Amino acid sequence: MTASTVKMGRKLVAASDLSDLPSGVLQDPSTTYVKLDGLVGTDLTGNGQPGVPAKGLWVGTAGTIDGIDAQGNVFTGFPVFTGFNPIMVKEITALHTALNVWGLY
Numbered sequence: 001m002t003a004s005t006v007k008m009g010r011k012l013v014a015a016s017d018l019s020d021l022p023s024g025v026l027q028d029p030s031t032t033y034v035k036l037d038g039l040v041g042t043d044l045t046g047n048g049q050p051g052v053p054a055k056g057l058w059v060g061t062a063g064t065i066d067g068i069d070a071q072g073n074v075f076t077g078f079p080v081f082t083g084f085n086p087i088m089v090k091e092i093t094a095l096h097t098a099l100n101v102w103g104l105y
Contacts, residue, residue, distance in 0.1 A: 030055055030104035036092055037101055043091050052105060057085040060100025067092040 036057075053070040059080045066076045070088035078087075080098050095101060 028055075032105040033058070034103045034105065035101070036103050037095065037099065040092055040095055053088045053090040054103030054105055055086075055088060056104045057087060057089060058102040058104055059083065059085060059098055060102075061098060063095070063097030063099065065092055065096060065098050065101070066094040 068091040
């Protein structure tokens, strides 16, 4: 990854062409925040705006999580850091060491 690219999941996107970024990740600010710690195993697309995965996660304590991304891919042991994590999440199936996790919609 160079200074001219942005990593979005497995895809490297040219920073000069932000139109390739998934809709809603960086273009639109979040208007709804939902604490997810108590919603482990719940399909998150019903929170915030119906049918829309969380645009990203705000994490209070860094750690790892398991879940399902916006495209339906299952991930395990995914490291999240304190603060904003620009990943679109449909469901969190387990919080390992991460705490105080919020979905941004």
